Amino acid sequence: xxxxxxxxxxxxxxxxxxxxxxxxxxxxxxxxxxxxxxxxxxxxxxxxxxxxxxxxxxxxxxxxxxxxxxxxxxxxxxxxxxxxxxxxxxxxxxxxxxxxxxxxxxxxxxxxxxxxxxxxxxxxxxxxxxxxxxxxxxxxxxxxxxxxxxxxxxxxxxxxxxxxxxxxxxx
Amino acid sequence: xxxxxxxxxxxxxxxxxxxxxxxxxxxxxxxxxxxxxxxxxxxxxxxxxxxxxxxxxxxxxxxxxxxxxxxxxxxxxxxxxxxxxxxxxxxxxxxxxxxxxxxxxxxxxxxxxxxxxxxxxxxxxxxxxxxxxxxxxxxxxxxxxxxxxxxxxxxxxxxxxxxxxxxxxxx
Numbered sequence: 001x002x003x004x005x006x007x008x009x010x011x012x013x014x015x016x017x018x019x020x021x022x023x024x025x026x027x028x029x030x031x032x033x034x035x036x037x038x039x040x041x042x043x044x045x046x047x048x049x050x051x052x053x054x055x056x057x058x059x060x061x062x063x064x065x066x067x068x069x070x071x072x073x074x075x076x077x078x079x080x081x082x083x084x085x086x087x088x089x090x091x092x093x094x095x096x097x098x099x100x101x102x103x104x105x106x107x108x109x110x111x112x113x114x115x116x117x118x119x120x121x122x123x124x125x126x127x128x129x130x131x132x133x134x135x136x137x138x139x140x141x142x143x144x145x146x147x148x149x150x151x152x153x154x155x156x157x158x159x160x161x162x163x164x165x166x167x168x169x170x171x
Numbered sequence: 172x173x174x175x176x177x178x179x180x181x182x183x184x185x186x187x188x189x190x191x192x193x194x195x196x197x198x199x200x201x202x203x204x205x206x207x208x209x210x211x212x213x214x215x216x217x218x219x220x221x222x223x224x225x226x227x228x229x230x231x232x233x234x235x236x237x238x239x240x241x242x243x244x245x246x247x248x249x250x251x252x253x254x255x256x257x258x259x260x261x262x263x264x265x266x267x268x269x270x271x272x273x274x275x276x277x278x279x280x281x282x283x284x285x286x287x288x289x290x291x292x293x294x295x296x297x298x299x300x301x302x303x304x305x306x307x308x309x310x311x312x313x314x315x316x317x318x319x320x321x322x323x324x325x326x327x328x329x330x331x332x333x334x335x336x337x338x339x340x341x342x
Contacts, residue, residue, distance in 0.1 A: 004175040011303045045216070045323040114342065123339035132182045133337050140311030141318075141333060148319045152216040162312060166304050168294035171285065 005070060005131065006104035012063045013099050015143050018164045019059065020092050022150055022157050023085045029155045038084045043149050050142075052149045054080075056088045059142035060095040066135035067102055070110035070127050176241060176302065177275035183234045184270050186314050189335045190230065191263045193321055193328050194256045200326045209255045214320050221313075223320045225251075227259045230313035231266040237306035238273055241281035241298050 023040075030037035041053035050058065057080050068075035076098055082088045113127035125134065147162055194211075201208035212224035221229065228251050239246035247269055253259045284298035296305065321328055 007299070007303055008307075011307065014304070015308060045319055046325075049322060116342070120337075120339055122342065124342045125337060125339060128178070129338040132178055133185070133334065136179075136182065137186060137311065137334055140308065141315055141330075144312055144315035145319060147312075148216055148316060151220060152323075154217075159312075163304065163308055166291075166296060167300040168291055168296060171287070171293065171295045 002106075002108040002110060003104045005107035005110050006102065008131075008136070009063070009067055009099060009102060009107075012139055013096055014164050015139075016059065016063065016092050016096055016099075018161060019056065019143055019146055020089050020096075022147060022155065022161060023056075023089050023092075025157055025161070026150050026155045027085050033154075040085060040150070040153070041083070041088070043153050045145070045149060045152060050145070052146060053082055053088060055142045055146045055149065057082070057091065059139060059146060060091050062135055062139045062142060064095050064098055066131060066139070067099055067106075069115045070113060070131060070135075071102065071106040072113065073106070173277075173279040173281060174275045176278035176281050177273065179302075179307070180234070180238055180270060180273060180278075183310055184267055185335050186310075187230065187234065187263050187267055187270075189332060190227065190314055190317055191260050191267075193318060193326065193332060194227075194260050194263075196328055196332070197321050197326045198256050204325075211256060211321070211324070212254070212259070214324050216316070216320060216323060221316070223317060224253055224259060226313045226317045226320065228253070228262065230310060230317060231262050233306055233310045233313060235266050235269055237302060237310070238270055238277075240286045241284060241302060241306075242273065242277040243284065244277070 026040050027037045030040070042051045044051040057078070060078065064075045067073070076094065078091055078094065082091055110131070111126065111128035114124045115127055115130040116122075116124045147157060150157055197211050198208045201211070213222045215222040228249070231249065235246045238244070247265065249262055249265065253262055281302070282297065282299035285295045286298055286301040287293075287295045318328060318333055
C-alpha cells in the first residue's frame, strides 16, 4: 500500500502543477481584459463559500498535511497571508517542494497510523480511512473549485489543462 | 494494489451516494422556491462547459468504465437520455449497483492492464497510469462540478454533504 499512497501523492503533485498553470492563465486573462489579476483571489461561486485564495490554500494544506500525517513527519507552516496570484503560486511551489522530499518508503505503514484533528473531539481515524474519506476527496474538492472559479470567470482553461499530459504509450 | 483500487472504488461509491442526496436537496430547494426542479439539469458554470446532467452522467461513466477497464469486465450501457433529477438519480443508483458487484480480487493485476480509448489514436495507458491520471481526477472533477453547480444556484449543500460521514473511532 505504501507504493500506492506514494503514487497518489505523485498525482496530487501533478494536479498542483496544473493549478499553478491555471493561475498563469488567470493572470494573462486579466491583462488581456485590463483588470487587476489579484481580484481573482476573492472570486467565488457562492457568497458563503471559500473564494479562490482559500481554495488554493486548502488544496495546498490538504496535500501537505495528508503527506505529513501518513508518514509521521512535520509539515511546514504557511500563514495564509497571500495577497496576489504570484504569492499563491509561491505557496503551491513550496508545497510541491515539500512533497518532492517523500519516497514510497515514507508511506510504509501509513494505513495503520492514527490520525486526529481538534475538530474530531478526541476521536481518530486510521491512516487508510483518513486518506480515502478525507484527504483524497478534499484535495480534489479544492483543486476542482479553483478550476471552476476560474472557468466561471472566463479564464481559458479546459479539461486538458485540468488533467495535464497523460502517459500514453505505444501498444 | 488490488485491495487499494477496491478501496478507492469504495470511496467513489460513497461519493456517488452523496451526490444522490445532493439531487434530493436540489429538488427540495426547487419546491421551496417554486421552480421546475428539472431546470437544474441544464444549469452550468460557464456557457461552454457541461451542464449538471452531463456532469452527473460523466461521474457515473468514469467510475463505471474505470472499474470495467481495470478488471476486464463489461460495463453496462447508459444512453444519456435522462430528463429529470429522478432519472439522474436512477442512473447513479444503477452504477452503484454495478460497482457493488466488484470484489478486491477483481482488481488483482489491474495496474498492468492495457487500456485504450478511441480518442488516444492507437496509443494506450497502463491500468495504473489510467486510474491515477485519468479515472481518479476525472471522477472527482465531475462529482465536484455537480456539487459546485448546485451550490452556485443556491442549493443548501455544504462540505459535510460532500464528504459524507467519516469513519471516526475511539482512540
